[in-house]
Amino acid sequence: MQPTEKIRPPSLSTAIPGEARVEGSLFTLFLHCPLSALCLCCDIKKMGLMNWERAQSYIDAFLKEAGALVARSRTEYVLFLGDDFLRLLILRFIFCETFLRMHRLFRGRAQHTRCSPPLPNDIYDHPTLTHIFMELLAHLQVRSHFHEPAAAAQASRE
Template structure:
């Protein structure tokens, strides 16, 4: 099963003090905002308006591929493998440099990378206008990177077997490889090293 979650983070305190599936918040499921709250990180949400990692535990009975695009995505990092089935969680960066905060209305940077890796790289590099012939050359380089990443993942001995389980599906393999590209670009980008 593939589940793609794109939502603002919910940083509320839970009523379940010993359960990591609920202790650290989740993502907002209600798009209505309370006008009294100006800062979403401080906003306290009712439990019914939050989607927690623990809400997915029952779905780990079957192979689960989870993509989380949220400023609170790390809460999904340590989901347990209760049933021993493959589980992959691709998470967006928790923090982005301030220059990308004003572009949030255009969509999330992580989703852009998963949709079009070259467009994501152009955005973080502030390359607004790229001539078509240069775009095609750059796209060929991105394609070469993705091919090499695919070869390394399938031949790597230290790769989590869950990734290999999903590599047989063309779409999930493409998402995984684009995630690797996104991660590589953001780790190498100077602005992301200081946030």
């Protein structure tokens, strides 16, 4: 029997600030290009190539660290991490959930993603991941859109 994993978008529609008509889902955009999704939600319309590459390096560092954490935390996920495509989806899923937990507009639990088997909450709240994420936000000058890490972790448990 093949192992399975399910990832699901938020159960409520996630409205994007200043959203005009956007085709597709925010969840899909996070799985395809996390930096584009972050820029869309934080109303970043223009960015120079050097800034984009620097921001992408923060996301790459986040995904690398998240991969190491997942490999140590859930044996069910180790099988999926061997496949490059599934690994990338799982790690971008973690980035998406971290974003949703910390962003001020996505506070309700129904606006968060879900996966089965579940990943431990301490992955999303891990100090190293949080630090990298906050550095990315500072680089993009959008920290005001987000809660501080301790407040975000507490609110996501409620």
